[in-house]
Amino acid sequence: MTIVFALDCWIAVLVLAVASWTIMARGSFAAVVGFVAFGLLLTLVWVRLDAIDVALTEAAIGSGLTGALLLGAASRLPEAEFATQAQHSLLVPRVAAALLSAAVAGVLAGGVLLLPDPAPSLAPVADANAVATGLGNPVTNVLMAFRAMDTMLEKVVLVLALVGVWSLAQVRRSGAHPLPLHRPDRDSTLAFLARLLPPVGIVVGIYLLWEGADHPGGAFQGGAILAAMWLLVMMAGLGDAPSGSRGRLRLALICGPSVFLTIGLFGLWLGEAFLAYPAAYAKPLILAIEFAMTLTIALTLGLLVAAPRESAA
Amino acid sequence: MSATAFGLCGAAAAGLGLYGLIIDPQPLRKLLAFNLLGAGAFVLFGVVSRRGAAATFSADPVPQALVITGMVVALAATALAVALLQRLFDAAGATALDAETMSAGRDARDP
Numbered sequence: 001m002t003i004v005f006a007l008d009c010w011i012a013v014l015v016l017a018v019a020s021w022t023i024m025a026r027g028s029f030a031a032v033v034g035f036v037a038f039g040l041l042l043t044l045v046w047v048r049l050d051a052i053d054v055a056l057t058e059a060a061i062g063s064g065l066t067g068a069l070l071l072g073a074a075s076r077l078p079e080a081e082f083a084t085q086a087q088h089s090l091l092v093p094r095v096a097a098a099l100l101s102a103a104v105a106g107v108l109a110g111g112v113l114l115l116p117d118p119a120p121s122l123a124p125v126a127d128a129n130a131v132a133t134g135l136g137n138p139v140t141n142v143l144m145a146f147r148a149m150d151t152m153l154e155k156v157v158l159v160l161a162l163v164g165v166w167s168l169a170q171v172r173r174s175g176a177h178p179l180p181l182h183r184p185d186r187d188s189t190l191a192f193l194a195r196l197l198p199p200v201g202i203v204v205g206i207y208l209l210w211e212g213a214d215h216p217g218g219a220f221q222g223g224a225i226l227a228a229m230w231l232l233v234m235m236a237g238l239g240d241a242p243s244g245s246r247g248r249l250r251l252a253l254i255c256g257p258s259v260f261l262t263i264g265l266f267g268l269w270l271g272e273a274f275l276a277y278p279a280a281y282a283k284p285l286i287l288a289i290e291f292a293m294t295l296t297i298a299l300t301l302g303l304l305v306a307a308p309r310e311s312a313a
Numbered sequence: 314m315s316a317t318a319f320g321l322c323g324a325a326a327a328g329l330g331l332y333g334l335i336i337d338p339q340p341l342r343k344l345l346a347f348n349l350l351g352a353g354a355f356v357l358f359g360v361v362s363r364r365g366a367a368a369t370f371s372a373d374p375v376p377q378a379l380v381i382t383g384m385v386v387a388l389a390a391t392a393l394a395v396a397l398l399q400r401l402f403d404a405a406g407a408t409a410l411d412a413e414t415m416s417a418g419r420d421a422r423d424p
Contacts, residue, residue: 008315012322019326019349023333028341035345042352045319049359050371057381061388062355066348069388070341073395077341077408097335105328108353112320112360121365122375128368138374139381147378154382161389165396220381297385304392 008048015041028074032067039063052216053139056208060224061301068231069305134283136214143218144286148275152264155257155293158300162253165304166244185237194236201229209294213283219290223297230302241306249299256296260289316363323356340401340408344394351387355380 018041022034039062046055126138126146133145143151185191205225212218233239242249263285267276277285330350334343358376365373402408 005315005318009318012318015322016325016329019329022349023329023337023346028339028345031342031345035348038349038352042356045322045356046359048315049319049356049363050366051359051362051377051380054355054359054377054380054384057384058355062348062352062384066388066391069392069395070345070348073341073398077398077402094336097332100335101328101332104331105324108324108327108357109321112317112324112357115320115361115364119361119364121367121373123365123367123370123373126368126374127370138370139377142374142378143381147375150379150382154386157386158389161393164393168393168396168400220385301388304389 011044032070032074036063036067056216056221060221064228065224065301065305132279137212140212140218152260155260155296159253159257162300162303191236191238194232194238198229198233201225219293219297223294224301226298227301231305234306252295252299256293259292263289316360319356320360323353327353340398340410344391348391355383
């Protein structure tokens, strides 16, 4: 047993301890804080699994944005403690649920232990076809070329989710107008950080997008960081969330999927297949899609977290 | 060997998430547990990816790309669920899943 393996086991134990806290904690707010810590520890797991792209996504989206969204919800929605307390303490359902969960976890663990050796892998195929796109990052290759259909449909899912969130919001007289998330206090620490961090964060976000071609990073990670900077400004009360009825905003929201779809159909027209990029222009086309996608991702993620949530005035 | 340890950790996290999803009566806590369950499943993808290291890559890129897509969709679904909860709270004054609490919430709101 090497020291690295011991450290890995320690990370795994910590992850499970924080996960248990998330489930067992009394208050919702404490549970969400536990979930954010869980996500950050999971980021270390992803690094140890040599999946840096996923680690960046987990830190920015799985832990950061999901955490911000749920923290907001936990502070707005009161705890429903009455009437459920009796139901909470019933022993038989608890034991049954624990047994069922343990059985599911056991089956999954058995699957992990019995994985075939040598493991099936698509890495050689991805490696052999990497020349076709001219990108050095294999994960970006899979996302943008080999499984581009998934990525395109996922952009559509994001926009659909935002449409859902907007239609659920209480509508004020002229369209849904989101209110600021906090009382603006221009001298607070939050406001100071909201002035200090965005210039750095915007550069980091664009850098991740640009470097995503050859190194870990890409449209998702870059877009999530841009969204986080935007949220920071909105939360500090330095900027208002834009109204969903603005035409230009709506155009920017659909520009990612539409550029993707247009280039995809262009591939069909050139006679190869839907989403097939002409070999000579593969890299510029992928970059064009990624730029449009980053804009859409940053706006959609920001608006999903900062969606209008106040009841009608 | 480390990958197996993380795989067992992912399986246990998924089990914990499932337990919370069943047992916790609060919708927000169920949502949190559901995210935990999803994160555990994602780690299993990561283990398969790490074991699939071949050619020049230290991990199979295909499961990694699937997980990245999955995380973004999970956030979108969570945001939609939070919006539904908020709407339920605005309409009924409570966010419980049983009729008793909901009517109590409504009474507290419109005496």
